[in-house]
Amino acid sequence: MKIKFFILSLLLILMVFTVTFSSINNNNRLVQINQSNLSDSISMISKDSIINYLKLVDVIKDSMYVGNLDLFNIEKNIDNIDYVKDSNVFIGINSSLEIEINERIPVIELKNLNVYLDRDGTIVPKSKINEPETIKFFGNIDSTNYRKISNLGSLIINDEFLNHHIKYIFSDSKEIFIKSKNHDYNIQLGSLEMFKTKLLNYKFFYVTKYDKDIISQIEKINLKFENQVIVEKE
Secondary structure (H helix, E strand, C coil), X not given: CHHHHHHHHHHHHHHHHHHHHHHHHHHCCEEECCHHHECCCCCCCCHHHHHHHHHHCCCCCCEEEHHHCCHHHHHHHHHCCCCEEXXXXXXXXXXXXXXXXXXXXXXXXXXXXXXXXXXXXCEECCCCCCCXXXXXXXXXXXXXXXXXXXXXXXXXXXXXXXXXXXXXEEECCCCEEEEECCCCCEEEEECCCCHHHHHHHHHHHHHHHCCHHHHCCEEEEECCCCCCCEEEEC
C-alpha cells in the first residue's frame, strides 16, 4: 500500500514538474507577429491595417515572447475596430499567436450618411477595399429603427424573389417605400411593423395576379394595411 502511494506521489510530482517546465519553456518562446497570424475571414479591412493598429496602441510588436502577450488586451482592442463584431485571440500549435475575427456584415447602405448598417443595425463605415452587396436606403430614418431596417435588408438579400424584385428602399420622412427593380411602380410599406407579412402578401399577389398588361398600369402597391394589397393604377 505504501509503495503504491509512493509511486502515485512520484507520478504526480513528475506531472507537475513537466507541466511547469513546459509552461516556462513555452512562455520563453519568441514569436513573429504579422498578417499571417490573422484568419482569412475579413474583407472590409486589410490584415495589415489591423496589425498596424495593434502596434499603434502598443499591444503587439514585430516579435514578442509568448509570456509577454496580453491576449485579453489584444482581443479588446480588435473588438474596438468598427468593422469587427467580435474576435478570439489565443496561442495555437507551436506557440503561434492566432487571431480569429468575426466581421460585421453590412446589409443596408444609408446613402444620406454614407455608411452601412450591419445585420444588428450597427453602423459600419464604408470600406476602402470592398463594396459588399447591400440594399440602398435613401432618406432619413431614426436610429431607433436601425435594427428594423437592417432586418428588412437581410430579408431582401436572402430571399431570391425579393432580391430579384427590389431595387432600393426610401422614405419620405413619414413612411417607408420600396422601389421595384423590374417595374415602374413603388411599393408602400408604411411603417416597418410586420414587414415580413407585408412582403409575403406582395409575393403572393405578384405570383398569383401577374399579367404584363395589368402590371404595366400599376403606379403604386399599398401594403400598409394589415393583410391587404391595394393596387393604385396610373
